[in-house]
Amino acid sequence: MSVQALDWTGRELDLELGAVGHGGFCVARHEGRVVFVRHGLPGERVRAAITEDRGGSFCRADAVEVLSASADRVVPPCPVAGPGGCGGCDFQHARLPAQRRLKAEVVAEQLRRLGGLTTTAEDVVVEELPGGADGLGWRTRLRLAVGRDGRTGLHVHRSSTVIPLADCPQAVPGTLDGVADRTWSPGAEVAAVLDSTGAQHVVELVPVADTDGRRPRRGTRPRTRPRVVRGSGRAAQRAGGRDWEVLATGFWQGHTGAADVYADVVREWSAAPAGGTAWDLYGGVGLFASVLGEQVGPDGTVVSVESSKLATADGAAALADLPQVRFVVGTVEAELAELPRPVDVVVLDPPRNGAGRAVVEAVAGAGPARVVYVACDPAALGRDVALLAAAGYELTGLRAFDAFPMTHHVECIALFTPAV
Incomplete structure (x- = not known):
């Protein structure tokens, strides 16, 4: 029987769990196939029920019984966080320090596999954000x-x-x-x-x-x-030292401490010169534009590009005291050619699938001294690291944040400068 014709859905398998994978699961192998197992931890032996199998080289499963437990295993704080329950949390069964180690391993693996770097998990520190306790009570x-x-x-x-x-x-x-x-x-x-x-x-x-x-x-x-x-x-x-009024259903950071911390990191790494020019791409309501606007001062220029008319209107209202900040409604890809040059600093906060080749090459082609990249997906960051490297920019700073405790999600901020 060919691998493509297999369907293990409903089967239960005894599996030894290997490394964590990007997506909140551990990787196991059985009869030549890969099994992505949720609710387990690396090194555990579990009984796993196959929940999804579309044929091919892999299938998905839940660990329904732990036969040999990791020392990092704990009882989930939410009663519906286990197999067959709510899909919102991936790691409630792990101690919080272990969750952050798993996320560091994923970030490092994506930077190696997709970005072509030599990063190890020891090189990545997933930092706690202020607000909440024990990974709970953080989401607004x-x-x-x-x-x-x-x-x-x-x-x-x-x-x-x-x-x-x-x-x-x-x-x-x-x-x-x-x-x-x-x-x-x-x-x-x-x-x-x-x-x-x-x-x-x-x-x-x-x-x-x-x-x-x-x-x-x-x-x-x-x-x-x-x-x-x-x-x-x-x-x-309130974030970045100022007040905002935004659409409740629009985008704002979910973690109570995230927006302030991210603004501080962007402020440190952008270092836009007084009188300089900066781009804020995928700018939302202008949180990072506010930081850039204060740095370049009244003689500088900041252009924030955002596709949402409602978000740009909220940003323009919040930054009315910074006339050096201009909001443009449109897609980044469509507006890049019209942005002011030369540019000193570019801040990128793309959606989950990353900036992509066209945007990366246009940004690098403009020759900024610094590119600050806010990434909500380590795989997308890894892909864009490789694109930036090919365009002459190297990763010179990386910070990772546990912006979504109990889940597999991790937020990264990366600094790129021209390769020497």
């Missing part, structure tokens, strides 16, 4: 799914099934108050936000059919109609 923004029964919850891993939740140990106390006490529109989403003043905002996002009747493309969110249920729908935030 959650987007919940609504099941067919109108109850809010989170999805099972790689499934449309909704696990009802009254509360979440990740959330800052008060974020989800009252959300589970009512019935919502089946198929909708509910955004719950606790802003910097402690005000709660709850917005129901009801799907709206496209006018042409077509379903949204795979991997994209459907169009929605927001309905503010609690609060104003406008969240007050």
Whole structure:
């Protein structure tokens, strides 16, 4: 029988777990195939139930019984964090220092495999962010799914099934108050936000059919109609030494301590000269543009490029006292050719799939003295490290942050300078 014809779904296997992989699983092997096993830890022996098998060289599984436990294993703080439960957390069964070691291993592996570097896990320190305790109570923004029964919850891993939740140990106390006490529109989403003043905002996002009747493309969110249920729908935030008012359903860092820390790192590494020019690409509401604007001063120029009209409007309002900062609505790829040159510093904060070849080559071609790259995915960072190296820039600084404790996600900020 060919490998492509195999389907092990439903089988249970005794497996020895190897290294952690990018995505919140450990890698095991059985009969010549790779098995991605969630809810296990490196070095453990587990009984794993195959949950997904599409043939080919790998399949997916959950560790349903631990036969030989790691010293780093603990009881998850959330009762629905295990196999078949909520897919929001990957590492609740590991001690917090172990979680950070696993994330360091993933960052290092992606920089080696995709970036062509010699980075080891010892070279990467995943730093704790201020706020929360023991990896809990850090999250100020959650987007919940609504099941067919109108109850809010989170999805099972790689499934449309909704696990009802009254509360979440990740959330800052008060974020989800009252959300589970009512019935919502089946198929909708509910955004719950606790802003910097402690005000709660709850917005129901009801799907709206496209006018042409077509379903949204795979991997994209459907169009929605927001309905503010609690609060104003406008969240007050404070970061980078200034106040912001942003759309509650728009982008803002989820970890209560992240925005300030990231702004501080960008401030240190960008070092934009007075009177200089800087680009803030994928700029959102302009958090990093505010830092750059203060550095270049009134005689300098900062251009922030962001595709969301709502985010740029919020940014322009927040930075009205910095006329040297200009907001451009558009995609980075479309606007790069029109940005002012020469440029001293470029800050990149791309989406999860990274900046990509066209953007990297255009940025490098402009010749900035520094490129500060904020990465929410280590694989995308690894790919762009290789592209930047090919364009003449080397990685000269790296900091990693545990911005999503209990999950596999890790945020990195990297500094690139021209290779000598």
